[in-house]
Amino acid sequence: MTAINRIILKKCNIVGQIPQEIWQMSKLRVLDLSFNLLSGQLVKVTLPKDLKFLYLTGNNLSGNIPASILSTGLPVDLSYNNFTWPGPDQPACLRKLDNINLFRSSSTEYVKRGVIPCRSEFKCQKYWHSMYINCGGTNDVKMNGTMYVGDATSGLGGAATLFGNNDNWGFSSTGDFRDDNDELNAASRYLAQSTSMSNQLYATARLSPLSITYFRYCLENGTYSVRLHFAEIEIINSTRYGRLGRRIFNIYIQDQLVEENFNIEAEAGGILTPLTKHYNANVTNGELEIRFYWAGKGTQAIPSRGVHGPLISAISVDPNFKPQHKENKTKTVPIIIGVVGSFLVFLASGILIWIYYFKAKSHREQDLRGLDLQTVSFTLKQIKAATSNFDSGNKIGEGGFGPVYKGQLADGTIIAVKQLSSKSSQGNREFLNEMGMISCLQHPNLVKLYGCCIEGNQLLLVYEYLENNSLSRALFGPEYYRINLDWPTRQKICVGIAKGIAFLHEESRLKIVHRDIKGTNVLLDRDLNPKISDFGLAKLSDEDKTHISTRIAGTIGYIAPEYALWGYLTYKADVYSFGIVALELVSGKHNMNYGPVDEYTCLLDWACHLQQSGKLLGLVDDKLGSDYNKSEAERMIKVALLCTNASPSLRPTMSDVVGMLEGTITIPDVIPNASSYNEDLRFKAIRDHRSYMRSQGHTSTPAGSLFESSSTSARDINETNEESCIEV
Secondary structure (H helix, E strand, O other): OOOEEEOOOOOOOOOEEEOHHHHHHHOOOOEEEOEEEEEEEEOOOOOOOOOEEEEEOOOEEEEOHHHHHHHHOOOOOOOOOOOOOOOOOOHHHHHOOOOOOOOOOOOOOOHHHOOOOOOOOOOOOOOOOOEEOOOOOOOOEEOOOEEEEOOOOOOOOOOEEEEEEOOOEEEEEEEOOHOOOOOOHHHHHHEEEOOOOOOOOHEEEEOOOEEEEEEOEEEEOOEEEEEEEEEOOOOOOOOOOOOHHEEEEEEEOOOOOOEEEHHHHHHHHHOOEEEEEEEEEEOOOEEEEEEOOOOOOOOOOOOOOOOOOEEEEEEEEEEOOOOOOOOOOOHHHHHHHHHHHHHHHHHHHHHHHHHHHHHHHHHHHHHHHHOOOOOOOOOOHHHHHHHOOOOOEEEEEEEEEEEEEEEOOHHHHHHHHEOOOOOOOOOHHHHHHHHHHHHHOOOOOOOEEEEEEEEEEEEEEEEEEEOOOHHHHHOOOOOOOOOOOOOHHHHHHHHHHHHHHHHHHOOOOOOEEEOOOOOHEEEOOOOOOOEEEEOOEEOOOOOOOHHHHHHHOOOOOOOHHHHHOOOEEEEHHHHHHHHHHHHHHHHHOOOOOOOOOOOOOOHHHHHHHHOOOOOHEEEEEEHOOOOOOOOHHHHHHHHHHHHOOOHHHHOHHHHHHHHHHHOOOOOOOOOOOOOOOOOOHHHHHHHHHHHHHOOOOOOOOOOOHHHHHOOOOHHOOOOOHHOOOOOO
16 A cells, blocks of 8 residues: 555554555655554654644654754644653754654653653743733733733644743644645644634634643632633534534543533534633643643534544643742832822722721621632622622512622623522521632532622622523413423433532532432523522531531421421431422423312322322323333423422432432332321421412412522421521
């Protein structure tokens, strides 16, 4: 096969050495053996005269880098290998090699040397704690007071590029758009521009046909918030044929896969639509790496040529801690005068602020003291701008914590802002409790906390915005808000909720009892994936205790009987609440508002009756008709009834619940009756609540309150039991 001109064997798990016969193929134009397991040294290498590209990135090649590879001027990528360290006197460092990528090409005990080859000694002159890059931009862009540096100002990049900035950041890029018939591979081919984007941060982007890595070294160690900004600005062909193109790639942060099969257009909901993804990254050796990798999925050739690799519009990195090292500033007389003048103004303002707000601020600082918050701090100005000064038109909910507003940050990120009401009974402690715990927890079925704002008399939490609001609104809201949930979606939601609670109980570093699992605290994203929210009522567990005695907090209809009556709190209280939510999900009925006849107190009461009569599927939502999986529906109902057993000891753990719902764990054929106390206690709180409502002149619970009220406390309508509870 000596006449072959392209050999492309990417990520094929090929082992051993590169055969010498490869270099003797005189017609060879492209050799791409990247991301394999090749080893050995490159000896007696003479490149074919027609060779245009050589990609050996992502292997275990060792020894010296042959001078024959370095002298051709061709794009050669040797990154991520095990070559001998190229010191200043090595051929790789004796000339300016714009097309040679040596990023992490060597094995060395000095990790930073692998990032910046050809240096004999390396020492961080100063430490950084942020990074803002306008990817693909030839100009710097200032957004919301932050300057994003254009990465195309000094080095455009190309088929094999290692670009390093004097501020200790850079990028490594590799790959050839083989379907564009451009063997010259102009550097501009690796940039994308759009005149349709008003936000300049998204008007340009850097793209790569295979892999691109942004890095920063000399970073102060700690946890950082990483924001990746995307907008599909290249697959915008107006013809129907051109729009069929699909860009799919993977994202790695610190070598950890954080997004698989990522599709910008699908996630953002269309082309030319800004999208921001948020992640946390832990820096332990002063370095941060963010890699975008095309894994061979999506469009590879037609209908849109040369768009198959990753694309990134901007990157921002901020510390989730108070930096210990200050970045160097130019010290001049004007700056000193300005600083002194500003200080005097600030001092005068501070005295006035101290007079009015010192007591509240002091109290808040006491609450904050000792709480290690791994979260971004927003300014009140940013939040007001995002929500149009908390405009009523942006209000999307109201809970016991306060109102919730939809907003948009300057970088295009859509957010949900929870504002502590001045009349809220929860206050600073619950606010800090929620902020502290959510910042430490990351799971696909838990809502993401972007940050917080503690300024003046404002306490605000900033969450990811979830397009489909809550499960309660989808099931029980006004007709125009309801969502037609088919059976596979209901099954997915139920399993997702169970996995989220199982993570809180058993898998997270902080073992948490949520205490208020219900439909309004289950939010739905664009694809109707469930995410559990509202940790303001959550309690940390104590592994040395079997339960916690506490004042009751939660929502009538979802509270476990042992907790509602005596304040006896264990993980099994959440299991009970989950069972109620599962019954609502399968039936499309609200637990508090449903009873086919007056003799049944609630949905759970009716479900128990159907169980005893052997007619469980009579509970399935009529709207589904016969279009549902009967075995899955029966399984979900049985699991729900097992979770709502009157005796906590007979309820399963949430990990077992996940297994039962997925069919990997057998469900007991008969759900035992409670032996310690009468099952009717499960309905006592509901009966008391209805008696209370009637005494206040209400004939029934208003439907709207079912999803607008966040946390009606059981103690408000059951005060006779308060004396047996101990607040912790």
